[in-house]
Amino acid sequence: MSTNKLNVSAPADEPVIILTRTFDAPRELVFAAMTDPELIPKWWGGRRSTTEVDEMDVRPGGRWRFVEHDSDGNDWAFRGEFREIVPPERVTQTFEFEGMPGHISVDTMTLEEEDGHTKITAVSRFDSFEDRDGMLQSGMEEGAAETYDQLEELVTKQAQREAPQEASQEAPRV
Amino acid sequence: MSTDQLSDIFAALADPTRRAILIRLSEGEASVTELAEPFDISLPAVSKHLKVLERAGLVKRSREAQWRPARLEAGPLRDASDWLERYREFWEERFDRLDDYLRETQGQHGADRKGRSERAATHGEELDSSPSSNKETP
Numbered sequence: 001m002s003t004n005k006l007n008v009s010a011p012a013d014e015p016v017i018i019l020t021r022t023f024d025a026p027r028e029l030v031f032a033a034m035t036d037p038e039l040i041p042k043w044w045g046g047r048r049s050t051t052e053v054d055e056m057d058v059r060p061g062g063r064w065r066f067v068e069h070d071s072d073g074n075d076w077a078f079r080g081e082f083r084e085i086v087p088p089e090r091v092t093q094t095f096e097f098e099g100m101p102g103h104i105s106v107d108t109m110t111l112e113e114e115d116g117h118t119k120i121t122a123v124s125r126f127d128s129f130e131d132r133d134g135m136l137q138s139g140m141e142e143g144a145a146e147t148y149d150q151l152e153e154l155v156t157k158q159a160q161r162e163a164p165q166e167a168s169q170e171a172p173r174v
Numbered sequence: 175m176s177t178d179q180l181s182d183i184f185a186a187l188a189d190p191t192r193r194a195i196l197i198r199l200s201e202g203e204a205s206v207t208e209l210a211e212p213f214d215i216s217l218p219a220v221s222k223h224l225k226v227l228e229r230a231g232l233v234k235r236s237r238e239a240q241w242r243p244a245r246l247e248a249g250p251l252r253d254a255s256d257w258l259e260r261y262r263e264f265w266e267e268r269f270d271r272l273d274d275y276l277r278e279t280q281g282q283h284g285a286d287r288k289g290r291s292e293r294a295a296t297h298g299e300e301l302d303s304s305p306s307s308n309k310e311t312p
Contacts (some may be wrong), residue, residue, distance in 0.1 A: 004273065010258065017261065021269045022206065025276035033272055043272035068195045122265070126181070 019122040027113035030120065031088035034109065046070060058085055064093065080104070095124065179231065183254045186230035191215065192223050197230060200303060203245035268310075 004022045023030055034040045034066045037056040045051040045068040054065040054077075065079040080094035083106070105124040112119045186192055195209055210220045224244055227233040231250040235242050 006262065006269055008258065008262045008265075015181070015184070017258070019262075019265050019269075023269075023273055023276050025280055029276055029279065039275070042275045044268055045271075046267050047271065109200060120269075156235075 015126050017124045017126075019124075020119060022117050022119045024117055026116055027088045027111045028137045030111055030118045031091075034091060035085065035087070040066060044068070049076075055079075058082055060084060080107075084108075178255060179250070180257060182230040183232065185249055186226050186232055187254075189223070189226075192227055193218070195223055195227065196251075199233065199244060199246040203243040205243050207241075209244065238297040 004024070006018045008015070009018050009137070033043060035058050037053045037058075040053050040056065041051045044066055048071040049068045052067045054067055056062075056064045056066075058064075060082055063079070064081045064082065065077060068076040068078070070076065077098040079096055079098060082091070082093045084090065084092040088111060090108065090110050092106065094104050095107045095132075096102075096104045103126075105126050107125075108123045111123045112121070181242060182301050187196075191213060194213070198204060198212070206224065208222070210217050213220070221260055224233060224235065227244075228235060232247055234247050235244045242281050
């Protein structure tokens with residue numbers, strides 16, 4: 001079991017989501033796991049899924065497509081295009097879930113090594129947020145407060161307030 | 175929930191004044207005047223922020239009372255929060271597995287601190303076939 005935790009933040013000043021996570025392994029090894037088609041099935045997908053690399057052409061402009069087969073017999077396909085490969089420190093690629101075509105994020109994974117540990121910072125930039133530049137510009141010059149924390153705080157507060165009236169009315173949405 | 179609606183919500187949440195307004199509303203409904211009190215901004219500015227929040231579906235304003243109190247709509251907030259949560263789970267599962275894989279690989283190659291000295295020689299050979307070795311910048 002790992003004590004390295006995934007950190008998620010959605011900063012206020014950019015339409016991005018940032019994930020960070022540290023691995024107890026040197027950077028070359030992490031980079032290889034992310035860019036070697038043979039290694040993708042070892043970690044991509046859920047624990048009870050198997051993943052097939054349908055296509056993975058690791059160079060700028062090259063396509064990738066992974067199909068995940070879950071234990072209920074469902075297939076989930078993800079695809080995109082590599083934009084930039086800088087071994088062993090950075091990969092930029094587009095990411096699209098085929099179940100939601102057209103919603104493409106541009107993901108940049110940066111790998112930093114310190115004392116044999118590697119920190120991945122994955123920044124996902126969402127196209128649809130960018131489309132709304134005009135709106136996003138309004139009053140966004142403030143610092144990068146973490147929307148996610150704020151959201152959680154609000155939702156928790158609201159859930160506590162509404163629990164008596166609303167708890168059983170709303171079916172869980174997936 | 176559509177991605178467009180999500181963009182509206184995240185854009186609405188991106189502003190600190192609007193977040194403060196939402197936090198105030200999570201304690202109960204309030205009029206524009208009440209909402210403006212803690213801030214150093216004009217009533218029209220507060221109204222503007224409320225419009226952004228309304229458009230994102232985060233706030234509803236009553237048409238009945240003349241002071242038109244605003245109240246928080248929890249549903250869309252929860253949707254946005256759920257969406258982020260699923261996003262987090264998606265990557266957490268993958269990164270956990272990547273972590274397992276990296277530990278296994280290093281364990282096999284004797285690079286961990288457990289030091290299986292007896293097998294060191296064999297592992298030394300295996301290192302050459304490691305997918306990561308010799309993968310320096312081309």
